[in-house]
Amino acid sequence: MQLRNDAKRYGLIAVLLHWLVALAVFGLFGLGLWMTSLTYYDPWYRDGPALHKSIGVLLFATMILRLIWRWLSPPPPALSSHNPLERLAAKAVHLLLYLLLFAVMISGYLISTADGRAVEVFGLLSIPATLTSIPEQEDIAGAVHLYLAIGLIGLVVLHAAGALKHHFLDRDNTLKRMFGL
Amino acid sequence: MKKLVFPLLLLSLTAFSPAQAADYVLDTKGAHAFIQFRIKHLGYSWLYGRFNDFDGKFSYDEAKPDASTVEINIRTTSIDSNHAERDKHLRDKDFLNVRKFPTAKFVSTAFTEQGNGKALLRGKLTLHGVTKEIDIDVEHIGAGPDPWGGERRGFFGTTTLVLKDFGIDFDLGPASREVYLDLSVEGIKQ
Numbered sequence: 062m063q064l065r066n067d068a069k070r071y072g073l074i075a076v077l078l079h080w081l082v083a084l085a086v087f088g089l090f091g092l093g094l095w096m097t098s099l100t101y102y103d104p105w106y107r108d109g110p111a112l113h114k115s116i117g118v119l120l121f122a123t124m125i126l127r128l129i130w131r132w133l134s135p136p137p138p139a140l141s142s143h144n145p146l147e148r149l150a151a152k153a154v155h156l157l158l159y160l161l162l163f164a165v166m167i168s169g170y171l172i173s174t175a176d177g178r179a180v181e182v183f184g185l186l187s188i189p190a191t192l193t194s195i196p197e198q199e200d201i202a203g204a205v206h207l208y209l210a211i212g213l214i215g216l217v218v219l220h221a222a223g224a225l226k227h228h229f230l231d232r233d234n235t236l237k238r239m240f241g242l
Numbered sequence: 243m244k245k246l247v248f249p250l251l252l253l254s255l256t257a258f259s260p261a262q263a264a265d266y267v268l269d270t271k272g273a274h275a276f277i278q279f280r281i282k283h284l285g286y287s288w289l290y291g292r293f294n295d296f297d298g299k300f301s302y303d304e305a306k307p308d309a310s311t312v313e314i315n316i317r318t319t320s321i322d323s324n325h326a327e328r329d330k331h332l333r334d335k336d337f338l339n340v341r342k343f344p345t346a347k348f349v350s351t352a353f354t355e356q357g358n359g360k361a362l363l364r365g366k367l368t369l370h371g372v373t374k375e376i377d378i379d380v381e382h383i384g385a386g387p388d389p390w391g392g393e394r395r396g397f398f399g400t401t402t403l404v405l406k407d408f409g410i411d412f413d414l415g416p417a418s419r420e421v422y423l424d425l426s427v428e429g430i431k432q
Contacts (some may be wrong), residue, residue, distance in 0.1 A: 101414050110327075175326035197319065200325040200333060 174184035266429025285417030291323035395432035
């Protein structure tokens with residue numbers, strides 16, 4: 062399997078980035094819902110959010126790398142069997158996925174840094190606060206973070222449903238390509 | 243005839259109201275009034291916080307102190323414990339539920355001088371949608387002219403609230419079921 066994307070296939074780097082991001086998004090969504098439901102005396106009451114933030118920052122860095130890689134090595138064009146409506150829908154969903162991912166990550170950062178505190182990444186690195194003066198910042202950022210995350214997962218379901226439709230109904234290579242095949 | 247009744251009523255009210263009772267407005271503009279709270283953290287230390295946005299007024303007559311009245315309105319969303327993530331949680335459904343209950347209110351029902359500069363203030367506190375009678379221990383701090391041509395009067399009050407009484411039952415541990423309120427208020431005479 063080649064590293065770079067070519068005109069027909071995804072390369073190893075794009076494939077790994079795609080599935081790594083998918084895993085992180087599902088993990089962070091579950092962890093986020095679970096950690097905010099914990100009682101005060103739960104051993105994970107502090108570690109859950111710390112892990113959520115650490116992974117979130119790493120996901121942000123990964124997404125930046127992904128955008129750079131996308132620019133350096135553009136993905137292969139859609140299969141010729143896809144009709145114009147499918148192409149348009151796929152493009153729109155991909156674009157929205159990128160936008161929502163960044164919006165969710167930035168809003169999460171704005172909750173924790175609303176009072177000027179930094180975000181710690183596994184205790185090794187700390188990302189300083191920048192915007193701190195939006196009125197009721199932590200509450201607004203919190204609502205945006207939650208609802209956009211739910212929207213993101215909805216969009217992921219649509220994205221996956223599209224892939225499964227191509228695989229099982231159209232019996233084309235769309236899903237297989239995402240494994241580098 | 244009907245037109246005359248209202249002005250006459252007003253006239254009679256002003257004629258018979260006691261002239262001495264002075265009305266004061268809390269100096270929240272100049273931030274000389276504070277609603278602070280403290281609650282034990284795990285039973286090991288005190289955690290302090292405050293409400294930043296509130297207003298209030300009181301009337302006080304030295305000749306008739308027992309006729310004093312107090313009213314305070316607090317915007318619950320202004321809770322500030324110097325930690326954004328905690329404040330967000332405190333505004334949430336687990337605690338104040340500020341979306342549903344954006345204000346808390348205290349309206350006095352009785353004021354009793356106890357001598358030695360102390361008094362007992364009784365009133366109805368509405369917090370988290372629950373109205374309950376509470377007693378506030380009051381200490382007279384001082385009163386008199388300010389350097390800018392006004393007159394001021396200030397009190398310090400303390401009370402203890404059991405959170406569960408106001409329907410706030412998130413478990414913070416056995417040492418953290420009560421919250422202590424420290425009220426430091428200065429009023430400007432109107």
